[in-house]
Amino acid sequence: MSDPNRINAENLHAGYDTQAIVKSISCSFGPGTFTGIIGPNGSGKTTLLRAFSRAIPSSGILELDGKDVRDYTPAELGMALGFVPQDEPRPFAYTVMQVVLMARYARTSRFAALLPADYDRCHRALAETGITDLAARSIRTLSGGEWQRVLIARALAQDTSVLLLDEPTSHLDLAHQSDILMLMRNLAASGATIIGVFHDLNLAALYCDRLIMIKNGQMVADGTPAQVLTPEKIRNVYGADVVTSCHPATGRTFLMPVKTTNGNGSHLKSLNVLVVSGGGSGAGLLHFLAGRGLSLSAGILATTDTDYLTAQALEIPCIPVLPFSQIPAHELEKQKAMLAGADRVILSAHPVGAGNLPVLLALHDVDPARIIIHLPEGREFTSYDFTKGTAATAYQDLCAAGAACTSTYDGILRLLLPNLNGDENHETRNTN
Numbered sequence: 374m375s376d377p378n379r380i381n382a383e384n385l386h387a388g389y390d391t392q393a394i395v396k397s398i399s400c401s402f403g404p405g406t407f408t409g410i411i412g413p414n415g416s417g418k419t420t421l422l423r424a425f426s427r428a429i430p431s432s433g434i435l436e437l438d439g440k441d442v443r444d445y446t447p448a449e450l451g452m453a454l455g456f457v458p459q460d461e462p463r464p465f466a467y468t469v470m471q472v473v474l475m476a477r478y479a480r481t482s483r484f485a486a487l488l489p490a491d492y493d494r495c496h497r498a499l500a501e502t503g504i505t506d507l508a509a510r511s512i513r514t515l516s517g518g519e520w521q522r523v524l525i526a527r528a529l530a531q532d533t534s535v536l537l538l539d540e541p542t543s544h545l546d547l548a549h550q551s552d553i554l555m556l557m558r559n560l561a562a563s564g565a566t567i568i569g570v571f572h573d574l575n576l577a578a579l580y581c582d583r584l585i586m587i588k589n590g591q592m593v594a595d596g597t598p599a600q601v602l603t604p605e606k607i608r609n610v611y612g613a614d615v616v617t618s619c620h621p622a623t624g625r626t627f628l629m630p631v632k633t634t635n636g637n638g639s640h641l642k643s644l645n646v647l648v649v650s651g652g653g654s655g656a657g658l659l660h661f662l663a664g665r666g667l668s669l670s671a672g673i674l675a676t677t678d679t680d681y682l683t684a685q686a687l688e689i690p691c692i693p694v695l696p697f698s699q700i701p702a703h704e705l706e707k708q709k710a711m712l713a714g715a716d717r718v719i720l721s722a723h724p725v726g727a728g729n730l731p732v733l734l735a736l737h738d739v740d741p742a743r744i745i746i747h748l749p750e751g752r753e754f755t756s757y758d759f760t761k762g763t764a765a766t767a768y769q770d771l772c773a774a775g776a777a778c779t780s781t782y783d784g785i786l787r788l789l790l791p792n793l794n795g796d797e798n799h800e801t802r803n804t805n
Contacts, residue, residue, distance in 0.1 A: 378403050379535050379566040380425060383434035387424035394420040395431070396590040404534065407561040408568045409577035411601075412587035413611050418570045419459070421587065422537050425568065426456040437535065451479030455528035457538040460520075463512050469523050470508040473498055476530035498526040501556055503549065517544035525553060536560065538569040542576065554580040578602055578626045586610055598626045604688070614664065616686045631664045631687070644789060647672055647715035648689075649732065653679040654723035658747060661782045662719075663687045667789075670715070673700060673708050673732050697728065705731055712739050717789060720771070722748045724757050725764035733767050744776035745788045 378401040388394040394417045402408055410418045424431040427442050427450060435442045437453055445453065455476075476498075477491040499505045502522040507515065512523065521544045528536055538557070542550040558580055561567045571577035577584055578598035586594035586601050588610045594601045599617075607615045607628070614631040645668045648655050655671065656679045662669055671691035674681035684691040692707050694700050712718060718739055725733050736744060746768070748754070754768035772778055777788050 378436075379438060380568070381434065381436040381439075382425070385421075385424060385431055385433040385435055387420055387429055387431035389420075389429065394590050395424060397433075398587075398590075398592050400585060400592065400595065402535075402566050402568060404564050404566055405561055406566055406583060407558055407581050408583045408585060409571045409581035410568065410585050410587060411571050411574060411577055416587045416610075417590035418587050419539050420590070422456075422539050422568065422570055426454060426537050428456065448479045451476075451531060451533075453533055454535045454537065455531040455533040457524050457528045457536070457541055459539045459543065460517075461524060463520070466511045466513050468508065469499070469504060469510050469512060469515070469526075470495065472512055472523055473527045473530050476527045479531065494532065495526075495530045498530040501529055502526040503552060518546060518549060521545060522549065522553070534564070535566045536568070538567070540570050540572060543572070550576065574602060574607075575627050578628070579620075579623060602626050602628060616660075618686060631660070643716075644668065645714060645716045646670075646719060646789070647711050647717075648719045648721060649736065650680045650721035651675070651678060651723040651725075651729055651732075654721040655680040656683040658719070658721050658782060658785075659683050659687055659689060662785075663689070665786070670711055672711055673704060673729070675729075699728060700731060705735065708732060709735055709738070712736070716743070718744045719785060720744060720746045720776070722746065722752065722754065722757050722768065724759060725767075726759040730760055730764060730767075733764060736771060737767070741771060741775040744771060745785055746771060746776050746778040747782075747785060748778055748780060750780040 380402040382401065383399045385398045386393055386396055398421060410421060412418050420429070423429045424435065425442075427445070437445065442450070473495045474487060474491070477487055477495065480491070481487060496505070499508055502525050504519065504522050504526060507519060507523070512520065515523065521541070525538070525541060528538075536557070541553060541557075545553060554576065557567045557569065561582070569581070571581075581598065584594070584596065584598050584601040585592055586606065593610060594606055602617055604615055604617055607613055615628045616631055617626055617628055619625070620627045646662065647670045648659060648662070649672050650658065651674065659669070659671065659680070660683065669689045671680065671684040671689050673692045673694055674684060675696035676693045677696045681691060681693060692704050692711075694704055712735060718736065720736060754765045757768070758765040779785055779788060
């Protein structure tokens with residue numbers, strides 16, 4: 374029985390001169406798949422792809438359709454595997470069509486002329502990549518994005534079952550990125566084996582069905598985008614903090630970077646900050662504060678609330694409660710314990726009804742000097758009151774007792790770090 378994998382690598386090592394870049398990688402790729410290879414700069418992504426294509430020497434097992442890739446003649450390899458580099462020199466003024474036609478020579482005898490079918494396939498490749506109108510143009514006159522599509526068209530014209538692409542969209546605009554990657558997905562759906570190197574993780578997650586993550590020349594993760602693109606793995610491999618979510622339109626995993634700690638972060642790291650919010654009022658605020666080095670908590674939140682989903686995504690501790698129901702007494706006690714342990718409490722003005730009124734009223738037992746109220750510009754506390762005046766009065770009483778009030782996120786930072794601009798008291802405003 375033949376090996377179902379198109380490419381099979383075991384204990385693969387590859388590099389340049391005496392420097393080993395790819396170290397002991399084992400993986401395989403079957404038909405009908407679109408795999409993205411991801412990793413930080415210098416991790417070995419391109420080296421691995423070039424090893425697969427036999428562009429650089431390698432050691433270990435490397436098989437293409439069950440045969441050692443090193444045993445292929447150049448013509449045999451050209452009929453089995455296509456490779457799209459990041460770029461390629463353009464020393465001669467060939468036309469676009471001439472470059473694409475070069476893909477067909479592996480399928481002809483040494484001195485034979487190309488057949489009409491060869492020209493038809495190349496015209497189709499031009500159409501597939503949207504460059505039919507460039508067929509007669511000199512490649513020296515092309516932009517980077519146009520040249521990249523020519524290289525892709527040439528690989529398509531080879532009609533191979535395996536296609537390797539090294540950052541295939543790095544020079545393309547948004548529309549052409551989508552067109553090319555959808556083309557790759559369709560080829561995979563038709564049975565081809567597509568392997569691409571990606572820097573853009575969201576593009577890789579959107580179009581690939583499998584991701585391989587490389588760090589320091591070694592494979593550290595292999596699986597679906599949802600399995601590979603976790604905040605922990607991104608932090609460990611890229612040194613970046615991200616939030617992952619499921620895109621509502623595509624159902625695919627996507628990443629949102631969390632702002633790294635700025636110059637003021639070192640002054641904020643020791644602060645324990647509790648954000649009291651609800652009704653979606655705290656989602657943006659939690660994102661804003663998450664990268665500032667603060668020790669954040671989010672208190673009581675209904676499990677259907679956007680603020681709760683944001684806290685979960687950002688791994689911010691909170692107290693989940695069922696929506697549209699009375700808050701249990703023991704959960705209110707947890708909230709009071711959080712209030713007691715917080716250095717500062719940020720109250721994001723939010724809709725208050727009978728169900729969540731106890732959360733607001735619990736703030737009256739907190740030293741008002743520790744409270745910062747975020748009230749957006751143009752809003753009044755009465756607009757958040759669904760308790761016939763009780764909630765508005767509670768908000769206003771906190772201000773009257775000395776809680777600071779600001780309409781901006783930057784104002785919150787200034788109040789958390791009063792010596793930043795020497796204007797601690799400038800944020801307090803009349804909210805009656």
